[in-house]
Amino acid sequence: MDSQNQVYGLPRLNEPAPQFTANTTHGPKSLGDYRGRWLILFSHPADFTPVCTTEFMAFAKAHKDFQAIGCDLLGLSIDSLFSHLAWTRNIKEKFGVEIPFPVIDDLSMKVAKAYGMIHPEAGDTSAVRATFVIDPEGILRAMVYYPMTNGRSVAEFLRLVTALQTSDAKGVATPESWKPGDMAIVPPPRTAADAEARAKKGYEYTDWYFCKTAA
Known part of the structure; x- marks a missing residue:
């Protein structure tokens, strides 16, 4: 530094x-x-x-x-x-x-x-x-x-705080331009077994690393 x-x-x-x-x-x-x-x-x-x-x-x-x-x-x-x-x-x-x-x-x-x-x-x-x-x-x-x-943009900071609160409460991440009511991102799997099971967990499934859920 x-x-x-x-x-x-x-x-x-x-x-x-x-x-x-x-x-x-x-x-x-x-x-x-x-x-x-x-x-x-x-x-x-x-x-x-x-x-x-x-x-x-x-x-x-x-x-x-x-x-x-x-x-x-x-x-x-x-x-x-x-x-x-x-x-x-x-x-x-x-x-x-x-x-x-x-x-x-x-x-x-x-x-x-x-x-x-x-x-x-x-x-x-x-x-x-x-x-x-x-x-x-x-x-x-x-x-x-x-x-x-x-x-x-003041509206962006209002959105950001809401997104952070949602992440804390639901254990999710939020995608670009997320707003309340939108689907959130399921955090990436940490094990091979979790990755394999993703398709059967009821998420909006695109691939093992990319799943969405209601927030």
Whole structure:
């Protein structure tokens, strides 16, 4: 690992997410506050920027959908609490959208560095568009990075959390563009006997390694 990666951190999937305690627009928050619920922690380059504004409005409009699946939202940028408050108030005034989730004040870059959100070669020391999905046990389950110039699809993160919950509950994998109601993928067999028996287990059978089941 090179020195830059050591400085800015590289969180890893299926390991505990980095702990943090930070001031937010909803008061102090820590990772432990979200224990028992799913969490999407997402960063944006800066307040009062147009692409970030569209993302925040999209997350705000989908907030009830995330809540319905037991998932909270938490934003972050390397801006002050006062900047966050001014920006979220501006979004409400100019666009009629109220931001219902907290936004972390991270002027120290402590949280951003812990999660590897700072990519100097992407532009400057602003946080890139990073998104982290953390499960109820505090385990990092997914992370996605976007460039400064392009906004995220909020609907994809809602789909992703739902897919992860389905995989956990049913012991299945989900195919490309899976959504609730679609068939899921049966995990590959682990023994020759299991592979041989696949055709007789009642799955939607294509071959020993490719079977689907209701999720």
